[in-house]
Amino acid sequence: MLSGAFSTIGGYWKPLIGLALALFGAATxxxxxxxxIAFSTVAANWDDLTGPGDPDMAQLVPMAIAFGVLMVIGVVTYLLASAVVQAAIPVVLQEAVLGRPIGFGTVWSRAWSRVWSVIGTVCLMGLILVVPILLITAAIVAVMVYATTLDDTDGVLVVAMFGLFGWLVIAPLAAWLWVKFSLAPTIVVFEGQRPVAALRRSSQLVRGSWWRVFGITLLAFGLASVVGYMIQMPIQALGSLPGTMDPFSSGTEPSGEELLVLLGGFMVLSMISGLASQLFSSVFPPLVVGLLYVDLRMRNENLAPVLAEAAARTLPEQYGPPPAGPA
Structure with missing residues (x-):
């Protein structure tokens, strides 16, 4: 699975990395x-905010609203970009398993047509994971309230034991549900299913192969995290160089503009490093999951002859009809 994912990235890096770079670059x-805009607002009011006395609430509220709106816009933008990338990966994989090329425009149009179904599927998966966690958390809170009526020692012991038991229940249940429905976003694109049908289909395909899917998926996400950290680490270190040089060691107090320049530079480098890390971490794990989907269908539904037949039909289209042999 891992070698297949790397081979697919190597052979189809233009539509995969290109689309991810365009989307996450636009979001960044x-x-x-x-x-x-936020920093220019802060710089314009820096003297008022850092002057003697407490800052005026009338100045803080608009800034807080601006930063809040900025955070919401950023989250929505990145979620939409991630959804399009997650829909684009199965589109590329559909052609990759047949050995057919695919262009950037085709990937974009086909991925965008399924992006809202992918978002609905991911949200439904999150809801399924959150409901049991909320129920167990509510039970823990109820026990904590009951424990307050007991002696101090007994109450603390009851809360600790029940909290540990609750987490021991939550973690395996969340992992089981996550793996059970992990193929659903891929199924939405490959088979054109709606979110609920895709969840049922994923459960059907994973049945009997849960541990295999869990191990390979966990390894893919772990590898993506390590590679992402290795990408971010040198850029983050570069961003911390101005602080290690200590340009204000002369004893003079840095001005607000100088602090904003340093902070702004660090945030720009953080965005660049985050973008570089996001390119790999957003492509590699879903690609492995997509290959798992194809592999399970080959094992359980005899998909290999269908793919071979489809690939054979594409050969005349790409290379022309075979030469006529002797009668």
Missing amino acids: AVMGVGVA
Whole structure:
């Protein structure tokens, strides 16, 4: 699975990395413009905010609202970009398993047509995971309220034991549900299913192969996290260089503009490193999950002959009809 994912990235890096770079780059640009506007607002009111006395609430409220709106816009933008990328990966994989090329425009149009179904599926998966966690958390809170009526020692012991038991129940249940429905976003694109039908289909395919799907998926996400950290680490270190040089060691107090420049530079480098890390972490794990989907269908539904037949039909289209042999 892992070697297949790397091979697919190597052979189809233009539509995969290109689309992800365009989407996450646009999201980062939107965030960058918002951060620039926010910093310009802070710089314009820096003397009033850092002057003697407490800052006026009338000055703080508009800034807090601006930063809140910026955060919401950033989250929505990145979620939409992630959804399009997650829908685009199965589109590329559909052609990759047949050995057919695919262009950027085709990937975009087909992915965008399924993006809202992917968002609905992911939200439904999150809701399924959250409901049992909320129920167990409510039970823990109820026990904590009951424990307050007991002696101090007994109450603390009851809360600790029940809290530990609750987490021991939540963690396996969440992992089981996550793996059970992990193929649903891929199914939405591959088979054109609606969210509920895709969840049922994922449960059907994973049945009997839960541990295998869990192990390979966990390894893919772990590898993506390690690679993402290795990408971010040197850029983050570069961003901390101005602080290690200590340009204000002369004893003079840095001005507000100088602090904003340093903070702004660090945030720009953080955005760049986050974008570079996001390119790999957003492509590699869903690609492995998509290959798992194809593999399970080959094992359980005899998909290999269908793919071979489809690939054979594409050969005349790409290379022309075979030469005529002897009668």
